[in-house]
Amino acid sequence: MFYLFALLAGMALALQAPINASLARDMGGVSVFAAFFSFLVGTLCLFVLSRVFHQMGSDTLKLLSHQEWWKFIGGLLGSFVVFTTIIGAPKIGLAPMLVFLLVGQLCMGLFLDSIGAFGLAQKTISLSKLLGLMLVISGIVVFFYRDIFK
Numbered sequence: 001m002f003y004l005f006a007l008l009a010g011m012a013l014a015l016q017a018p019i020n021a022s023l024a025r026d027m028g029g030v031s032v033f034a035a036f037f038s039f040l041v042g043t044l045c046l047f048v049l050s051r052v053f054h055q056m057g058s059d060t061l062k063l064l065s066h067q068e069w070w071k072f073i074g075g076l077l078g079s080f081v082v083f084t085t086i087i088g089a090p091k092i093g094l095a096p097m098l099v100f101l102l103v104g105q106l107c108m109g110l111f112l113d114s115i116g117a118f119g120l121a122q123k124t125i126s127l128s129k130l131l132g133l134m135l136v137i138s139g140i141v142v143f144f145y146r147d148i149f150k
Contacts, residue, residue: 014098017085024086035083039075099140106133 016038024034050056081101088097110129116122 013085013101014094016082017089017097018094020082020086021089025090031083031086034086035079038082039079096144099143103137103140106136 020034020038023037024031027033047056085097085101110125110133112118113120113123114125
């Protein structure tokens with residue numbers, strides 16, 4: 001089930017970028033507002049879901065004040081991704097932007113898994129993982145430079 005959710009999230013990211021870019025374009029090119037509005041709608045949705053599934057009680061809110069500062073940068077990173085897709089998709093195209101997002105995710109994921117960052121189970125970087133990453137990068141070269149293979 002989690003693999004299906006990951007696949008659907010990837011599809012959602014591909015949809016989100018041109019939708020937000022279209023909003024920014026139609027709002028006079030104000031990319032930051034489009035990103036803000038995207039997060040506002042998402043925040044409201046998550047608020048409703050947290051209430052529906054009873055996951056936001058007073059005890060949960062009290063725990064927020066006991067967290068280390070760096071645990072709150074997820075939203076900052078998310079806003080960077082959304083903003084980047086809004087300004088990037090119209091300039092370089094949706095597919096190239098998503099390819100670079102994917103490669104960035106794979107490289108960082110491989111590194112974070114290898115050190116067991118943020119409480120993740122530590123997983124060694126194996127030869128098969130490196131070969132898989134090289135295969136993806138090779139596919140990207142073919143994707144972008146397909147004309148040289150004619």
